[in-house]
Amino acid sequence: xxxxxxxxxxxxxxxxxxxxxxxxxxxxxxxxxxxxxxxxxxxxxxxxxxxxxxxxxxxxxxxxxxxxxxxxxxxxxxxxxxxxxxxxxxxxxxxxxxxxxxxxxxxxxxxxxxxxxxxxxxxxxxxxxxxxxxxxxxxxxxxxxxxxxxxxxxxxxxxxxxxxxxxxxxxxxxxxxxxxxxxxxxxxxxxxxxxxxxxxxxxxxxxxxxxxxxxxxxxxxxxxxxxxxxxxxxxxxxxxxxxxxxxxxxxxxxxxxxxxxxxxxxxxxxxxxxxxxxxxxxxxxxxxxxxxxxxxxxxxxxxxxxxxxxxxxxxxxxxxxxxxxx
Numbered sequence: 001x002x003x004x005x006x007x008x009x010x011x012x013x014x015x016x017x018x019x020x021x022x023x024x025x026x027x028x029x030x031x032x033x034x035x036x037x038x039x040x041x042x043x044x045x046x047x048x049x050x051x052x053x054x055x056x057x058x059x060x061x062x063x064x065x066x067x068x069x070x071x072x073x074x075x076x077x078x079x080x081x082x083x084x085x086x087x088x089x090x091x092x093x094x095x096x097x098x099x100x101x102x103x104x105x106x107x108x109x110x111x112x113x114x115x116x117x118x119x120x121x122x123x124x125x126x127x128x129x130x131x132x133x134x135x136x137x138x139x140x141x142x143x144x145x146x147x148x149x150x151x152x153x154x155x156x157x158x159x160x161x162x163x164x165x166x167x168x169x170x171x172x173x174x175x176x177x178x179x180x181x182x183x184x185x186x187x188x189x190x191x192x193x194x195x196x197x198x199x200x201x202x203x204x205x206x207x208x209x210x211x212x213x214x215x216x217x218x219x220x221x222x223x224x225x226x227x228x229x230x231x232x233x234x235x236x237x238x239x240x241x242x243x244x245x246x247x248x249x250x251x252x253x254x255x256x257x258x259x260x261x262x263x264x265x266x267x268x269x270x271x272x273x274x275x276x277x278x279x280x281x282x283x284x285x286x287x288x289x290x291x292x293x294x295x296x297x298x299x300x301x302x303x304x305x306x307x308x309x310x311x312x313x314x315x316x317x318x319x320x321x322x323x324x325x326x
Contacts (some may be wrong), residue, residue: 002100004107006055009048009070016065017056018044020090027091029131047083054080057107059087059100066093069104071112071120076215079119080112085138101141109145109319119212120319122147125155127313135315147317151204153291154300156308160253160282170275172234173267176241178276181221181231184240189233190217192240196259201296204316220256221245227253230280234260234273242269244277246288253281255290258299271302278306 018041025031025040047053051072059067069087073080087104089097112120122142124135139149172178181189194213197205208216227246230253234242241264245257255277260270281288291314292299 001061002096002103003060004057004103005060006057006107006111009053009056012056012058014041014044017068020065020068021088023091024088029134030085051075051081051083053083055108055111057087057104057111059104061093061096061100064090066090066096067100067104069108071108073112073115073117075121076212076219078117078215079121079212080117081121081123082108084123084125087141097137098141101138102144105141105145105147113321118209118321120147122317123314124316125312125314127315139315139317142317145319147319148207149315150207150318151202151293151316152295153293153314153316154310155289155291155312155314156303157252157287157289157311158278158303158306158308159287160278160285162279162282164282165275165279170272170279172272173269175236176269177235178232178273179235180228181233181243181245182226182228184233184243188240189221189243190214192233192243192261193217193221193257193259195261196242199262200259201299202293203295204293204318207318207320209320223247225249227281227284229283230277232273232276232280234264234269236264242273244273246277246281248284251287253285253288255281255288265298270299271306274302274306 018037021044022035022037022040025035053070054073055071057069057071058065067087067089070083071080072083075081087101089100093100109120124138127135143149205213225247227248230244230246232244233240242260243258244255247254247256258270258273258277278288290303290308292303294300
């Protein structure tokens with residue numbers, strides 16, 4: 001009989017966890033001949049430093065560890081997130097993997113509900129043609145436990161050249177001005193953010209409650225890694241009608257968010273704002289990345305037209321308390 005328990009990270013046998021994870025990875029499309037168990041151990045410790053596992057769920061059959069899953073609470077207030085591409089299931093338990101995976105996911109949902117969390121998210125990144133069948137297995141497990149697919153994004157990259165754009169390229173349409181985002185009023189900025197995404201193809205935004213949207217906004221716009229020069233707002237008649245948010249990373253700039261309110265679309269404002277972002281980001285970075293929902297066709301087509309190339313896909317699933325209560 002399957003037994004699922006949970007424990008704190010410090011009480012988890014990491015050697016046992018690393019061995020199972022190594023075997024699972026080497027039996028997957030993510031296999032690498034040069035990978036070692038020491039590599040996996042370093043990844044586990046790095047992941048905990050970055051995501052801080054609040055609990056590790058362990059599945060045992062006849063006393064043997066056959067699967068595990070880690071979860072982080074309050075990634076944003078009230079929102080928890082599983083580590084990426086968990087649960088890991090032992091190849092030796094392949095015939096029973098669906099039951100093991102669902103048992104781990106189910107236990108995780110009970111755990112986060114008991115702690116007042118209203119949303120559980122699961123992210124699957126670096127999806128390619130080769131890894132899509134692997135994702136479909138995970139999709140079946142998570143959807144069976146109520147985690148619906150909420151978006152499908154393309155992760156894109158572009159090389160930056162400080163001399164790519166001229167002043168004419170970046171000049172806004174008549175009547176618009178650009179100001180630093182840091183100088184914008186927070187309430188006005190959120191109003192623009194909300195209006196821009198309510199009428200968009202960004203599926204994950206439509207899946208959130210108003211409280212979750214505000215939490216998401218604070219998480220991204222309040223971060224300490226904001227690139228002040230490339231994060232901008234567009235002003236029309238004293239009103240914020242567009243914005244860009246850029247995060248600086250050690251190896252690149254990341255365009256975390258950009259939006260234009262519906263009444264000001266179709267005038268070339270979005271394209272000119274992106275050009276301003278790229279020109280300013282190029283002063284400190286050699287590349288820029290972004291993630292865009294493939295359903296947001298106008299934005300996706302714009303980025304392709306401006307030279308961004310798709311590296312891989314990212315698909316997110318989410319369980320929400322309100323969905324279970326409906």
